[in-house]
Every structure is written in C-alpha cells, then in structure tokens.
Amino acid sequence: MKKAPRPEWLVPGTRYLAPAKVGIFLVALVPLAWIGWGFFHDKLGANPIRELEIQTGLWTLRFLAITLSITPARRVFGWNWLVKYRRMLGLFTFFYATVHLSMWSFVDWFFAWGDMWHEIVKHKYILIGMLTWLIMVPLAITSTKGWVRRLGKRWTKLHRLVYAAAITGTIHYLWAVKKDTFFPVVYLATFAMLLAFRVIYARRRSSPARPTRSDEAQAA
Amino acid sequence: MLIKKPDDIKSSEITTEDEYMNRRTFLAAAGVATAGVLASGKIASAFMPTVAQDDKPNTWEEITGYNNYYEFGTDKDDPAANATKFRTRPWTVKVDGLVKKPADYQFEDLVKPFKLQDRTYRFRCVEAWSMVIPWQGIPLADMIKRFEPLPSAKFVQFTTIMAPDQMPGEREAILPWPYVEGLRMDEAMNPLTLMVTGLYGKTLPNQNGAPLRLITPWKYGFKGIKAITRISFVDKQPRNTWQISNPNEYGFYANVNPEVDHPRWTQASERRIGQFRRQKTLMFNGYADQVAGMYAGMDLRKNF
Numbered sequence: 304m305k306k307a308p309r310p311e312w313l314v315p316g317t318r319y320l321a322p323a324k325v326g327i328f329l330v331a332l333v334p335l336a337w338i339g340w341g342f343f344h345d346k347l348g349a350n351p352i353r354e355l356e357i358q359t360g361l362w363t364l365r366f367l368a369i370t371l372s373i374t375p376a377r378r379v380f381g382w383n384w385l386v387k388y389r390r391m392l393g394l395f396t397f398f399y400a401t402v403h404l405s406m407w408s409f410v411d412w413f414f415a416w417g418d419m420w421h422e423i424v425k426h427k428y429i430l431i432g433m434l435t436w437l438i439m440v441p442l443a444i445t446s447t448k449g450w451v452r453r454l455g456k457r458w459t460k461l462h463r464l465v466y467a468a469a470i471t472g473t474i475h476y477l478w479a480v481k482k483d484t485f486f487p488v489v490y491l492a493t494f495a496m497l498l499a500f501r502v503i504y505a506r507r508r509s510s511p512a513r514p515t516r517s518d519e520a521q522a523a
Numbered sequence: 524m525l526i527k528k529p530d531d532i533k534s535s536e537i538t539t540e541d542e543y544m545n546r547r548t549f550l551a552a553a554g555v556a557t558a559g560v561l562a563s564g565k566i567a568s569a570f571m572p573t574v575a576q577d578d579k580p581n582t583w584e585e586i587t588g589y590n591n592y593y594e595f596g597t598d599k600d601d602p603a604a605n606a607t608k609f610r611t612r613p614w615t616v617k618v619d620g621l622v623k624k625p626a627d628y629q630f631e632d633l634v635k636p637f638k639l640q641d642r643t644y645r646f647r648c649v650e651a652w653s654m655v656i657p658w659q660g661i662p663l664a665d666m667i668k669r670f671e672p673l674p675s676a677k678f679v680q681f682t683t684i685m686a687p688d689q690m691p692g693e694r695e696a697i698l699p700w701p702y703v704e705g706l707r708m709d710e711a712m713n714p715l716t717l718m719v720t721g722l723y724g725k726t727l728p729n730q731n732g733a734p735l736r737l738i739t740p741w742k743y744g745f746k747g748i749k750a751i752t753r754i755s756f757v758d759k760q761p762r763n764t765w766q767i768s769n770p771n772e773y774g775f776y777a778n779v780n781p782e783v784d785h786p787r788w789t790q791a792s793e794r795r796i797g798q799f800r801r802q803k804t805l806m807f808n809g810y811a812d813q814v815a816g817m818y819a820g821m822d823l824r825k826n827f
Contacts, residue, residue, distance in 0.1 A: 348600060349581075349589030349796045350652055413800055422789055479787070481650070482697050482768065483597035 659721030
C-alpha cells in the first residue's frame with residue numbers, strides 16, 4: 304500500500320517537532336480564548352453562563368473526536384507520526400472537560416455543594432456527565448511516560464476507557480437537550496464510526512487471512 | 524383604544540426604555556403609597572399584579588434576543604433572526620366551540636374594544652431561567668366575556684398559526700405542529716391571565732409572539748402560546764403540545780413549583796437573566812396569593 308506523502312514539517316525527529324507541538328498547544332487554546340473573549344465582551348447572549356457551559360462542553364466532545372481520530376488516521380493514511388500529538392490532544396480533552404465542570408460547579412452553582420449534590424442524584428444527564436469526567440481522571444493521570452512504562456500492556460487496556468467516556472459524554476449531551484437531537488446524534492454517529500473502525504481493524508488483524516506486516520513491507 | 528401599527532407611531536411618541544423605567548418606578552412608589560394607605564399588603568397585592576421592587580425589568584435586548592419559539596428555530600437567538608419578515612397583518616383569530624358568538628375576528632376588532640393594560644410580570648421558563656417583562660395587553664377574561672362561552676365550556680384551547688412557509692421550524696418534525704395550549708376556564712378567567720399585544724409600550728416584536736400571545740405568569744413559559752390564530756371553547760382538557768411530545772416531562776398545568784422537579788432542570792432555583800447568582804424559585808412564581816386557591820385540594824405532584 305502506498306503511503307500518502309507526509310507533511311514533513313510535522314514529522315517527529317525533524318527539528319520542527321518542538322515548534323509544531325507549541326503551535327498545536329496554542330491552537331488548542333483558541334476556543335477557550337474565544338469563549339472567554341465572548342464572555343467578557345458580552346457576546347454570549349442573554350444567558351452567558353449557560354452558554355459557557357454549552358460551549359466548553361461541545362469543545363470537550365470535539366477534542367475527544369480529534370483525539371480518537373488519530374489512530375484511524377495512522378492506519379488509513381500511514382501517518383504514524385501523529386501519535387506524537389495524541390497525548391497532548393487527549394489532555395486537552397480532559398482540560399476542556401474540567402473547564403466545563405468548573406463552569407457548572409463554580410460559576411453556575413457558585414459552590415453550592417448541597418444543591419449540586421441534589422442535581423447529580425436527581426438528574427440523570429448531570430450524573431452521566433459527572434461519570435464521564437470521573438472516567439477521564441485516571442486516563443489523564445496515567446498519561447505520563449512513567450505511567451505508560453509502569454502499566455505496560457495494562458495501560459492500553461485502561462485507556463480503552465476513553466470509548467466509555469465518548470459514549471457517556473455523548474449521552475450526557477443527548478439527555479441535556481430538550482428536543483433538537485440533531486447534533487447529539489451527529490456526535491454519537493461520529494464516535495460509533497471511530498469505535499467501529501477499531502473493532503473492524505482489530506478483527507482483520509486477528510484473522511489468519513490478513514496480510515502480515517512483513518507482507519505489507521514487501522509490497523511497499 | 525387605538526391599534527398601534529409600527530408605522531403610525533411617531534418617534535416622539537415612543538416611550539424610551541429609560542422613561543419607561545422611571546414611569547414604572549413612579550408606579551411602584553405610588554403602589555407602595557397606596558398599600559400604606561390600605562394598610563394591608565394582601566389587598567394591595569390583589570390590585571397590583573406588578574412585581575416587587577427588587578424585580579427590575581429585563582432589558583429590551585434580553586427580552587427580544589433570548590427566546591424559545593421553536594417555530595422559528597430551536598436556538599435562543601433563532602427567533603430574533605428568523606421572525607423579522609413574519610406577517611402579522613392581516614390577522615384573523617377564529618373563535619369557535621362552546622360559545623354564543625363564534626366568529627372569525629380580525630385582530631383589530633378583537634383588541635379595539637379594550638384599553639391596553641401595563642402588566643410587569645415575572646417570567647419563569649421551565650429551563651430554570653427567568654426574566655421580568657413589562658407587557659401590555661388585555662385581560663383574557665375581558666376578551667372571553669365578549670364571546671359569551673356556554674356553561675358547558677370547561678377549557679379554552681389556543682392554537683398557533685400554521686405557516687410553514689414563514690416559520691422554518693414548522694417545516695421540521697421537532698414538535699407536532701401547530702402548537703397547541705390550553706387553560707382551565709377558571710385559569711383563563713383569572714385576572715392575571717393576559718392576552719399580550721405589546722412590550723415596553725411598543726408593538727409586540729415577532730420573536731415574542733406577535734401579534735397576539737398568552738401570558739400566565741404563575742405557569743412555566745411554554746404555556747404562553749404565541750401567534751394565536753384560534754381560540755376554542757371545549758368541554759375536555761386539551762392536550763398541549765409539550766405534553767403530547769413528552770408526557771413524562773411536561774404536564775397540562777405547568778404551574779411554577781419549586782418542589783416538583785423536572786427530570787432535566789431543578790425547579791427549586793432559577794437564574795434571572797442578567798444576574799450572576801441563582802435565586803430561589805417561588806411557589807406559583809410568587810403569585811400564590813392570586814392563584815393558589817384554584818388548585819386547592821389538588822395533588823400538584825400528579826398534576827404537574
């Protein structure tokens with residue numbers, strides 16, 4: 304299989320890796336800056352606190368989708384170098400999820416712990432949203448090189464939880480909307496496709512008829 | 524009473540928002556003075572359905588830029604964007620059912636006999652946000668008396684215009700169209716119930732339900748059906764649109780009740796648009812004195 308040409312400036316090992324990482328880091332902060340600018344310039348409509356919650360939640364799902372697209376992109380296009388950016392994007396997903404949760408607990412509910420607890424146990428969409436964030440916590444903690452080494456194979460297993468988070472996170476969105484379920488369904492379909500890709504790919508790899516890695520190498 | 528059309532109003536005649544606010548402050552002060560004379564808060568509240576002093580009306584921009592009006596789209600800023608060309612004239616309201624005077628009333632004929640009243644009401648959305656809105660309109664009771672309902676009429680059913688060519692939301696199956704709402708006869712006749720034609724002393728903007736909408740300030744906002752084109756007097760409790768759409772979440776009564784939670788939104792507190800901190804939601808949205816009697820003996824958990 305012929306590999307697509309690599310954008311050389313992004314390829315690890317070249318002298319552009321560090322600047323590329325810094326660039327992606329800064330770009331990943333743009334949505335937050337945009338939302339913050341909107342908030343302080345009164346551009347978020349009549350109910351800006353609700354808008355803070357909605358936008359940071361949506362960006363969490365978007366970063367999650369980007370993060371989960373990296374493996375399929377590596378397989379399909381052969382862009383293995385993309386993996387160098389996966390951790391950062393995954394951590395940004397957690398970052399936006401944490402900002403989202405903070406908007407709810409510190410801005411919307413203003414530290415009213417009793418009321419917040421009531422919300423969590425009473426409303427299933429809040430409960431599943433909270434669960435989504437909790438699923439992400441161990442993934443964020445074990446994202447360091449040290450943890451990857453210590454956990455070995457178990458690290459891969461643990462990090463499959465990201466799919467649980469993708470599903471619970473989208474259900475959180477679906478249950479939060481009143482009637483217009485179009486976008487929640489779009490996200491659900493996106494994550495379902497990304498998950499299906501992995502399942503199908505794993506099946507093909509484990510079936511005996513598959514071309515082995517060395518076959519592919521010879522063909523190339 | 525004259526019908527104000529936007530073109531007929533000279534700019535000099537339009538009360539600015541600031542003047543309007545001053546007027547409201549004066550009225551409130553006068554009300555407080557009256558209350559002092561009457562020496563009874565209860566009597567005063569019966570005559571003054573306006574809100575307490577700390578309930579400052581929301582701005583024109585807030586009231587006309589943040590709307591739930593799914594006929595014009597599901598986002599809060601969709602109605603303001605999509606309703607600009609909505610045609611509110613000529614406008615006919617069909618009155619039918621158990622009445623002595625069923626007819627197709629022209630909007631002008633419907634409102635002409637009455638003097639518009641100023642009513643500043645709290646507005647509580649089921650989504651746990653709220654506003655304070657200075658409406659103008661006609662008590663529904665006055666309008667209904669003119670139609671002479673029969674004793675057999677137990678409920679009033681309202682229907683929004685079906686105009687998919689003008690209302691993009693009605694072209695999609697978000698809700699079963701047209702939008703339908705209903706009130707029990709005593710609720711419809713309650714002095715607080717208002718048929719609204721104006722906002723801040725101006726003609727009601729399209730995104731707020733022009734030319735004619737319902738306001739029942741002790742109920743969640745979705746009871747306030749917009750762009751009413753039909754009023755029917757019936758003997759059976761009507762099924763309102765949100766109830767049809769999701770009977771577990773939305774009921775017929777939809778009275779503001781901090782003790783009965785909605786599956787999605789807590790109803791114990793609310794965010795007043797324009798304010799940072801949440802505030803406690805009041806039983807019947809603070810209008811218990813005027814309406815609680817209608818629900819005496821009813822299980823409000825069951826009849827949500």
